[in-house]
Amino acid sequence: YEALIIGMKLAIKWNIHHVKVIGDSQLIIKQVNDEYKVKDDKLIPYKKLVETLKEYFVHITFEKIPRAQNRSADVM
Template sequence: MGHGVGAVLISPRNGYTPFTARLCFDCTNNIAEYEACIMGLEAAIDLRIKILEVYRDSALVICQVKGEWETRHPKLIPYRAHIVKLMEYFDEITFHHIPREENQVADALATLSSMYKVRSHNEAPIIKVERIDEPVVCTSNDTSRSKNTRKTPRPVTRKP
C-alpha cells in the first residue's frame, strides 16, 4: 500500500520515542531507508540531542553515510548530502549497522504507517502499546477463579 518509515529515539535511560510517517510519493526501498534515517536525525535535532548513535538495518545507508561505500545512484546522492549537513547539528554522531531482527520497533512502525491512509498532515491515531499478562475473562472451568482478578480495568476504546 506504499512506503512507511519508522524511527525510534532511545534515551540513555531506555525511554522510547517512536516516529513514523507514510511516504506519499513513489520511491525505491533505498530512498525510503534514507527518508527514515533523515526523519530520525531531524527528530533528534528538534529535541536538541547533541550526542547520537544511529543504528539502521540498511547496510547501504550506513556504509554510504560513513563513506565506506561510494554513493553512485543519482537519486541517493542528495540524500547522503542532506545527512552530512544534518550531522553538523551534533557534537558527536556515529552510525552503526544492525541486523533487521534487532530493529523490530522501527520496522513495525514502518509497516503500520505504510498501511494507514493519511488524509492530512499530522493526522494519525494515538497508538499505545501495552503489555497484558492475564486474560480479561477467565476461560478455565475452575469455578474458584470465576471472577476477574485484574487490579485495574483496561480502558475501552471505540472508533468514532
C-alpha cells in the same frame, strides 16, 4: 534514507547533541560512514542532506545491526 533524515531532524528539534544511529541497511550505513560511494543518482541528495544534518551534532555515529534485531523498523 528518509527515516534516517526524519530521525536526525527530530533529534535536532529536541536539542539532542549525542546520537547513535542504528540501522539494518548496510548500504545506507556504509554510505553515511563513507565506506561506500553513493552511486545511485537518486540517493545523492539524501546523502548530502545527511552530511549537512551531521554538523548539528557534537557526536553522531552510525551502526549496522542485523535486520532480525531491528524491530522498530518493522513498526515504521
